Amino acid sequence: MAPVLLVYAHPYPSRSRANRAMLEAVADLEAIAVRSLYDLYPDFGIDVEAEQEALAAAQIVVWQHPLYWYSVPGLLKHWFDKVLVRGFAFGEGGTQLRGKRCLWVTTTGGDEQAFSEPGIHAHPMSAFTPPVHQAARFCGMTWEEPFVLHGAHKIDAAALASEVKRYRRRMESLAREAQK
Ligand SMILES: Cc1cc2nc3c(=O)[nH]c(=O)nc-3n(C[C@H](O)[C@H](O)[C@H](O)COP(=O)(O)O)c2cc1C
Structure with missing residues (x-):
């Protein structure tokens, strides 16, 4: 079983x-x-059992998606609702995610300037993190520093390649730590 589960949405x-x-x-x-x-x-039509099985087997959980309306795309939200349920992820007997590390990976259309007070999104990116962070925390997971790629449409090919490398390095290091 692979120690890192990447839930891609x-x-x-x-x-x-x-x-x-x-x-x-x-x-x-x-x-x-x-x-x-x-x-x-x-x-x-999410197969809840299969998703929970994959989660239970993992040491590190990664959620990767484009940012949609300052949040996760609809199917990932639905996945949270159906899969992270009482008795599995929280509440009595809900200890399956406890102690796992959680990495949030998201890309945004807006660039860094857009995510600032004078920018079009009016708030720093950190203002949009709490719902996802707290969901992980509520399930007993350890929150990792999120990986955010801004300006997904605008950045040129060289900048994208460099971000992709940064992502690869981050995932390699998580994978190494998980295998220890
Ligand atoms: C429905 C929808 C909502 C979006 N909401 C946001 C948003 O709130 N903030 C933002 O910066 N970009 C937003 N975007 C832009 C996406 O985040 C962007 O297209 C994506 O990160 C690009 O990644 P990709 O090349 O993998 O598709 C939105 C795009 C769509 C289609």
Whole structure:
């Protein structure tokens, strides 16, 4: 069983620029198992048991997606609702995620300037983190410093390649730590 579970939620995987490049850059890492939610569940019919089994087997959980309306895409929200349930993720007997590390990986259309008080999104990126952070915390997971790629449409090919490398390094180091 791969120690790192990467839950991938891109509504249009074949149209992605940033997330696709990032995912492809880590696809060969044996320590990582990818579950692409929109490929697995195009009709939102999540196999809760399979998802919980994959989570229980992992040491590190990664949520990767483009930022949609300052949050996660609809299917990942639905996945939270159906999979992270009482008795599994929290509440009595809900200890399956306790102690696992959680990494939030997201890409944004807005650049860094957009995520500032005078910018179009009016708040720093850290203002949009709490719901995801707290969901992980509520399930007893340890929060890692999020990986954010800003300006996903605007950045040129060289800058994207450098971000993709940064992502690969981050995932390699997580994978190494998980295998220890
Ligand atoms: C429905 C929708 C909502 C979006 N909401 C935001 C947002 O709140 N903030 C932002 O910076 N970008 C937003 N975007 C832009 C996406 O985050 C951007 O297209 C994505 O990160 C690009 O990644 P990709 O190349 O993997 O598709 C939104 C895009 C769509 C389609």
